[in-house]
Each structure stands twice: as C-alpha cells, then as structure tokens.
Amino acid sequence: MRLLQRLQTGAAPLPVRPVALAKLTGDRATFAKGQPVGWSPDLARVLDLPRRDLAASYGDADFATLEASLRAPPGTSCTCRTLGKRCPSSLLPIQRLALMEAARTGGGLFPIGVGHGKTLVDLLLPLVMPGCKVAVLLLPSNLRAQLVDVDWHFYGGHWRLPNLAGGRWFRPGLPVLHVITYEKFSTQEGTDLLTRMRPDLIVCDEAHKLKDRKSARTGRFLRYLEQHPDTRLVAQSGTLATRTVKDYAHLAAFALRDGSPLPLNRHVVEEWAAALDPGHAVAPPGELLRLVDPSHSLDPLEGGNEAERERRRVRDAYRRWRNATPGVVATDESAVGMPLVIRTRDPGKVPAELLAHIQTALAGQRPDGEEFVDELQRVACARQLASGFFHRWRYPAIQGVPQDAELITRWFSRRQEFNRELRERLKRPAEHLDSPGLLVRAAIRAHQSPPYDGELPTWRAASWPAWGDIHKRVVHVTEAVWLSDFIVKDAAKWALRKGQPGIVWVEFPELGERIAKAAGVPFYGGGPEASATIIRESGKRSIVASLRAHGTGKNLTMFSRMLFVNPPADGAAWEQAIGRCHRQGQLADEVEVELYQHTAELTGAFEKARDFARFIEETEGTPQKLNLASYNAASWP
Ligand SMILES: [Zn+2]
Incomplete structure (x- = not known):
C-alpha cells in the first residue's frame, strides 16, 4: 500500500520496505482518549532514526564550495542601491544549512522562523537539489508580487537563480522554476497543474497552508505526491504547527519518508497529538517519554505541577528529537533581538446597547432576530459587535419588485x-x-x-x-449594519497620532474601509493590486490593512507600530503579523503593538493566542513574539 493510504488508514498497511511492514502492521487502529501514549511500531521507527548534530555536520569549506557554486557571475548588476540595502556577501547560516541538508537528504522539513531568509532558500533549492530540472514553488498569492517583482531582482543581482517559468530569459542547463499560488491549487484548474508539469522538486513556502488534511487543497496535493512518489518535497514555515502536531505530520511523511520524526500512521499521530498539543484534556506522555534525553534537564526553578512539568519535558524532548533528525533544519534563536512591547488600547466607554447585543448574540440570536445555527456564527457576530456592527443577509428587491x-x-x-x-x-x-x-x-x-x-x-x-x-x-447580499462608530473613531484617532504612523490591522473589510475613510488614509484589502502597492508605502502615513490579505510574508518594516482592532485567537497569526515589522531591516528602537480588549471575546481570543504561542515555542523551539514581548498592562501576567 502506498504512502498516502498508509497515512489515511490505520489498518494493516503494506510496506515501502519489508522492515517497515513488521513495524507498521502492529499499530492500533484506535486509542482511548486520555490514555497515556502507548508503544507502537511507529514510535519504534522514530526511536531508531539516526541522530545528527547539525552544527557539526558541515564545515567552512563546505559552505565556501556551496556559495561559490551559487554566486552570480562577476559583473552582474544589482538593485541594492535603489532599494537602500547593503550588498549581501554571503548566505545566512541557516540558509546554508537548509540548502546543504536538502541536497544531502533529498527533501527537507524546515521549521524556520519568520524573518530568517526563507525566500532565498526557495529560489536556490532547485540549483542544489541533485538532478533537478523542473521545480515548483508553492506560496500564498499575496506573496507572489513581492517574490516576482522585488525579491527576484534583488537576489538575482547576487546569486544564480533558476529559470523563472514564463520569464524573459532562459539559460540552458539551469532548472525551471514554476511559481504557483496555493489559491490556484484550490481550483479545478489546479487539479491537473502538477500532473502537466511533473516537477522533480516541490518547495512549499508557508507550508502551513497545507496543514488541513481535510481541505480540498491539501487532499489534492497529497494525492499527487502519492501518485508520483519520486517527487522530492521541501516544506518550510515559521509556523509549521499552530495548534497541533497533526498540522504537519503528513508533510513530514512526504518530505522525509521513512525518515520522518513524526508517526506515519494517522492514528499514532492522533495519539501523540493528545499528549503534545495544547488544551486542557490532554493525555499523559506514556511511552513518548522514551524521547527524553536524561542529560537535558529542564530548569528546576520552572513552575507548575508535576503533570505540567512532565508535559513541558516531553514537548522539549520531542522538539530536540525532531530537530536532530536528518533533513530537519530549525531555527533556535529569535530573528530579532529588538524589544517588542504589547499593550491594550482603551477605546473609551463601550456603548451599553452593544454589550446587550453581544449577550443576545452569544445566546444564539442576532440583533435583527435571526437565529444562529452554530457556535462559529455566534462568536463571529460577537466579534463584529465589539467593533460596532454586525453582518446580515439582505434579499434586495429585483427591478423594484420585492422577493417573495x-x-x-x-x-x-x-x-x-x-x-x-x-x-x-x-x-x-x-x-x-x-x-x-x-x-x-x-x-x-x-x-x-x-x-x-x-x-x-x-x-x-x-x-x-x-x-x-x-x-x-x-x-441575497451580505451587508454590515452599523450600531456604533466608537471603534472606528478611536482607531482613526490612533492612526492619526502625530509623527507616529502605523498599521491598523482589521479582520473585516467593511470595518477597514470605514476606519480608513475616517482617518483619510488608504485601506489595503485583498487582491493582487493591493499586494503590489502596500509594499511601496513609505511609512510616513498610517495605513489600514486586512490581516488575512497582508498579515503574512510581506516586509513592512517601514512601520514599527500596529493596532489590532480584531485580535485573532490564533498564535501563528500573531507571530506572522507582528513579524511584518518586527524583523531584520527594522530601523526603529522597538516595535509597539496595541490591541483592543474591551469585551470577553476579545480577551478570550488573546488568551488563546498566548496559549498557542507557548505550545509552538515548546514543541517547535522557534521563540514566539507573543512570548518574548513585554506586556504593558496591569491585567497581564
Ligand atoms: Zn547588491
């Protein structure tokens, strides 16, 4: 049975190699919730994996050879001066390691933090992967403009790059790189795209876009890899696992095959997740404690009860084990040491009418009387009401005639x-x-x-x-019904603070437009044009931006202040959004983040985000900005 099926079913999978058969057939199909993690052939396989000390794996001579083979020919002109940047003379240490390791392993799993130069790794991987002729780079559509219009020219001034598919130049002997967006992948057209290109290497940047195995996009992607087992895969992301190790076990399986430090069997993944993931009803680590290296003891001063300490210990052990696996390259230190300050912003008195509507919404009813069918709708409505409006469906008259x-x-x-x-x-x-x-x-x-x-x-x-x-x-049409402008006014006031321009992040476009209008500044919503123009902002005036459209990938270091009008509950979303400004290239002394916390949903969302950030740091080892920030409010520990 092939790899995908092995990932999907727990029952008696057939092997890739005979040795895998004996190991995998013993896996249990189910496990009881709350039970300690048991012994499994998958765990045995993981414990048998070779260990490697990345820092000791390569020497200066290896790096010199690598860079010499990748450097652009002398006389290549570069765009540094117009961009106000210094010419880079070498690759960053993490970039060297990622390229060396991918070439040696024939794949890669790179949990590399935000701001560590993953883009250049994307572009150079086709050149270092042995025998690569056709490569595909998958990335979110809002990053395409930055890559093709800006980064490509910048890096091309210093490094040999592959032939960009559809580009103006073609140099024989170099691989072809197709840049495809994840969004395209979700359409019917995307179904056959890979089949036509037949890449021998696929690089997934922001690979967390493929975390949801149940989505059409991820399902399609995994089916392709299943049918083309020779395709090499490199998955990189600053936030591989946001809520659970289930987010990337399937990617690790295709990137590293039998060398994956995560279970290949889906049910064993579930079992591990119960012990490693955040949340209250967790399972004891049980046999997972075999990953613990007794020479790494946690700081004895760390608090918590025995169960919490054990959980931290097993998360820490899992992360070390994963990062010592061939093909895995992870960052262990923060990209930027610059201070980050987070504080709440008080929008003034919340109108009593809004608070009453929020209560009603949480009880299941919208202000206009519509009944909600699920929890998601209730929470979304409460979040909207906290900003002074709510969404409803309207059935407009057609050519003057009301609908029946x-x-x-x-x-x-x-x-x-x-x-x-x-x-x-x-x-x-x-x-x-x-x-x-x-x-x-x-x-x-x-x-x-x-x-x-x-x-x-x-x-x-x-x-x-x-x-x-x-x-x-x-x-039908969706329309926003406005009950109060108190947030719009306050956010506009924030945006207009003299001499302190910043980014106002919003979840809802109509809210963003309203704030932008009140402040007389631009709003950047979705779409390729907004993506292309937001990166040309000078930082001299404030902007309002959609968190979904611009909260990842882009370099927005011309700003050092931001306001979250609708604070997300997702730790990874925070890491990404703050990383737009809190990254290499930021010239301010510190980055300031403010957020609204004037309703229980907003404080709950931020609490959840901080909880996830702790989980990510403990299992991924990538320091999270929400953890390293200093909090400027009495209400926060
Ligand atoms: Zn240059």
Whole structure:
C-alpha cells in the first residue's frame, strides 16, 4: 500500500520496505482518549532514526564550495542601491544549512522562523537539489508580487537563480522554476497543474497552508505526491504547527519518508497529538517519554505541577528529537533581538446597547432576530459587535419588485439541507470531488438528463434536486449594519497620532474601509493590486490593512507600530503579523503593538493566542513574539 493510504488508514498497511511492514502492521487502529501514549511500531521507527548534530555536520569549506557554486557571475548588476540595502556577501547560516541538508537528504522539513531568509532558500533549492530540472514553488498569492517583482531582482543581482517559468530569459542547463499560488491549487484548474508539469522538486513556502488534511487543497496535493512518489518535497514555515502536531505530520511523511520524526500512521499521530498539543484534556506522555534525553534537564526553578512539568519535558524532548533528525533544519534563536512591547488600547466607554447585543448574540440570536445555527456564527457576530456592527443577509428587491418571503424561507431551508449533505460528503474527498464547487458540478452531472456519460465522477446528492430547482431564484447580499462608530473613531484617532504612523490591522473589510475613510488614509484589502502597492508605502502615513490579505510574508518594516482592532485567537497569526515589522531591516528602537480588549471575546481570543504561542515555542523551539514581548498592562501576567 502506498504512502498516502498508509497515512489515511490505520489498518494493516503494506510496506515501502519489508522492515517497515513488521513495524507498521502492529499499530492500533484506535486509542482511548486520555490514555497515556502507548508503544507502537511507529514510535519504534522514530526511536531508531539516526541522530545528527547539525552544527557539526558541515564545515567552512563546505559552505565556501556551496556559495561559490551559487554566486552570480562577476559583473552582474544589482538593485541594492535603489532599494537602500547593503550588498549581501554571503548566505545566512541557516540558509546554508537548509540548502546543504536538502541536497544531502533529498527533501527537507524546515521549521524556520519568520524573518530568517526563507525566500532565498526557495529560489536556490532547485540549483542544489541533485538532478533537478523542473521545480515548483508553492506560496500564498499575496506573496507572489513581492517574490516576482522585488525579491527576484534583488537576489538575482547576487546569486544564480533558476529559470523563472514564463520569464524573459532562459539559460540552458539551469532548472525551471514554476511559481504557483496555493489559491490556484484550490481550483479545478489546479487539479491537473502538477500532473502537466511533473516537477522533480516541490518547495512549499508557508507550508502551513497545507496543514488541513481535510481541505480540498491539501487532499489534492497529497494525492499527487502519492501518485508520483519520486517527487522530492521541501516544506518550510515559521509556523509549521499552530495548534497541533497533526498540522504537519503528513508533510513530514512526504518530505522525509521513512525518515520522518513524526508517526506515519494517522492514528499514532492522533495519539501523540493528545499528549503534545495544547488544551486542557490532554493525555499523559506514556511511552513518548522514551524521547527524553536524561542529560537535558529542564530548569528546576520552572513552575507548575508535576503533570505540567512532565508535559513541558516531553514537548522539549520531542522538539530536540525532531530537530536532530536528518533533513530537519530549525531555527533556535529569535530573528530579532529588538524589544517588542504589547499593550491594550482603551477605546473609551463601550456603548451599553452593544454589550446587550453581544449577550443576545452569544445566546444564539442576532440583533435583527435571526437565529444562529452554530457556535462559529455566534462568536463571529460577537466579534463584529465589539467593533460596532454586525453582518446580515439582505434579499434586495429585483427591478423594484420585492422577493417573495415564502420563497425565501423555502430557499433558506433547502440550502441548509444541501449544505449539511455537502459537509458530510467533503469528509471523503476524491479527485474532482474535493471542493463545494466540484461537488455541485458532480451533483448536476448525476441528475442531468439525458444521463451524463463522460469520464468525470458523479455525486447522487439526495438534497440536490430540491435545492438545484430553487437555488438561483433568490438573490441575497451580505451587508454590515452599523450600531456604533466608537471603534472606528478611536482607531482613526490612533492612526492619526502625530509623527507616529502605523498599521491598523482589521479582520473585516467593511470595518477597514470605514476606519480608513475616517482617518483619510488608504485601506489595503485583498487582491493582487493591493499586494503590489502596500509594499511601496513609505511609512510616513498610517495605513489600514486586512490581516488575512497582508498579515503574512510581506516586509513592512517601514512601520514599527500596529493596532489590532480584531485580535485573532490564533498564535501563528500573531507571530506572522507582528513579524511584518518586527524583523531584520527594522530601523526603529522597538516595535509597539496595541490591541483592543474591551469585551470577553476579545480577551478570550488573546488568551488563546498566548496559549498557542507557548505550545509552538515548546514543541517547535522557534521563540514566539507573543512570548518574548513585554506586556504593558496591569491585567497581564
Ligand atoms: Zn547588491
């Protein structure tokens, strides 16, 4: 049985090598929640992996040879002067190690912190990977402009780069690099993209974009690797695991194969996750304690009860074990030593009406009376209300004629029914059946007449005929209903503080637009144009930006202050967003972060984020900015 199936099923997998068979067939298919981690063949395999001291693996002569082979020919002109940068004379230590290790291992798992120069590693990997002719670099769409328009020219002035697919120049003998966005990968067009290119190397930057095995994108990606087992994979990210080690066990499996320091069997991954992940109901580490090296004792002064200390010990041991595995290159020190200050911003008195609406929303009802169907909607609404507005659906009149209320009710209930069936079906993804859009097309094929006789799969969704009948007959739009401008006004005031420009981060575009308008500064939402122009800001005026669109990848060191209007609950999102300014190249003495904490949802979200940040640091070893920051508020420990 092939690797993917081995990852997906716990039952009696067949081996890649005979030795793996004996080890893997003994894995239990299930484990009881709260039970200590048990002995498994997967654990035995991990304990058998060779150990390696990365610092002692390569010498100066190796690095000199590497850099000589990668340096651009003398006389190559560079763009440093126009960018106000100094010409780099060598690779950063972590870049050298990542390139050497990928070349030697034929793959790589690089938990490398934000601001350590992963982009240049992306670009040079095709040149160092033995025999590489066609490489694919996957990255988020909002980073494409920075890479192709800025970084490519900057690095090309000093290093030999591969041939950029679709670029103006082609130099024979050098590999071709296709730059593809993760977003493209989520579309039907993306399904066959890799199959056509047949890369011998795939580099995933911001590889946490592939953390969700249940998503169409990740499923498609894993299926491709499964069908093309010779493809070499390098996965790098500053935040490989954000909530759980499950986030990257599958990537490690394809990058390092039998050499992965994580379980290959999905059920064993679950078992380990129960002991290593953050949260209250955790399992004792049990057999995982075999990873502990007795010579590494934790500081005895560290607090907590016995169970907490044991959990820290096993997280620490797991991280050391992982990082000493061939093919793994991790950063162990912070990219920037510059101080980071985090403080709450008091927006003034919260209107009583908003507080009352938040209570009602959490109890399950929107201010306009609409009932929520799930927890997610309740929390989203409470977060919006904390900023003074809420989202609702509106059914506008069409050419002056109001839409039929009875039809709208029927439309809504059939929609819910179809969505329920769709959610269930998405749990069993397959080629051409792994996204809502593709499933709708498959459902249309299944019910069409004359019957479909093509090669694509069909889906006999029971709720489709009723929904398909009606789904185009009602028109709806999402609109923001504003109850108060108190946050808009306060955020605008922050943005206009004299001589102190900064970034106002928002989750909701309509909120961002409103703040930007009140302050008379630009708002950067989604889309390629915003991505291309935000990086040209001078830092002399404040900006408002969508956290989702611009909170990762970009270099925004022209700013050193930021305000989080809708603080995320995700530790990785914080690490990434703060890293836009708190990174190499920042010229200010310190980076200042402010956030609103005026409702229980906002404080809860930030508490969760700090909890995740501790987990990431303990298992990943990458210091998290939320942990190293100094907190300027009495309410924070
Ligand atoms: Zn230069």
